[in-house]
Amino acid sequence: MELLIIRHGESEADLLEVHEGRADFPLTKLGEQQASLMATYIEQHYRPNIILTSPLKRARRTATILQESIGCGLIVENDLMEFNNGILAGLLRNEAAIKYPLPQGGRPIHIPIQDGESELEFRFRADSVFHKILFEYQHYDRVAIVSHGGMISNILKAFLKQPMNQEFAFPTGDTGIHLLEIKANTRIIRFLNKQEHLQLIEDEN
Template identity: 70%
Template sequence: MELLIIRHGQSEADLLGVHEGRADFPLTALGEQQATKMTAYVAAHFPPDIILTSPLKRAKATALLLQEEIGCQLIEEQELMEFNNGVLAGLAREEAAVKYPLPPNGRPAHIPIESGESELEFRFRAEKIFHQIVYDYQGYKRVAVISHGGLISQFLKAYLQQPISSQHFFATGDTGIHLLEIKEGKRVIRFLNRLEHLNGE
């Protein structure tokens, strides 16, 4: 079983200097171009049998472009949404720093942001959706997962069985692609954060 993990294209929040998270911004024109290039690349090299996507606009729009090209089923999955950043969603970073300043040593992992979730809850959600996908879609050869940078990083931690205390962060560029394979009980990394489709290669 292969897991093709893909981040959405550039969103309007990237240009506005605001906290995104659960704020539901659409793709920019550039983001649509990035997603179109990703779609052509994936269709040519790694066509999925099914697509799972976060329902947030920036991810779903990216997933719909891929579905149109491939022609496979697309399913929205709530657990693939980005970190629930509560009161910070859509707030300008400067304003957020004044209204909701972080404690000197950062927010403890078990304490959620106001109206949002904690880092521990976020990690558990990624663990849950990882195991759910592997179990529910084990009959598929290749499953595409369209999500967000933060969730993808947590998903990769779950895949690698990293401890909750792990401080590693796996970066994913706009429409970055990761390919994972579970074969005979082994968890293989084929590649991480591939972006060559944006360079016209």
């Protein structure tokens, strides 16, 4: 079984300097272009049998563009949503730093942000949806997962069976692609954060 994990394209929040998380911003024009290039690349090289996506607009639209290119099924999985950042969602970063400053030394991993979730709860949700996917979609050769940077980082930690800590992170660029494989009792990383499909945009600039 292979897991093709994809981050959404650029969203409007990226241009507004706000905390995104559960704030539901759509893709920008560039984000749409990135998603189209990603879909073409995946169609040519790594066609999935099914696509699972977060319901948030930026991820769902990215997944829909991929589905239109591939022609396979698309399933919305709520647990693939980004970190529930509660009161910070959609708030300007400089405003948030004044209104809701981090506690000295940072927020402990077991304490949730107001109206949101804790880092511990976020990691548990990632582990839960990861194992759900392995169990419910094990009969597929390749499953595409379209999600968000924080969730993807935690899914990678779950795949690697890392303990709960904040020492390691796995960043993913716009429409970055990770390919993981589970073969018998072996977990294989084929590649991480592949973005060569965006070369056309870079060449134009």
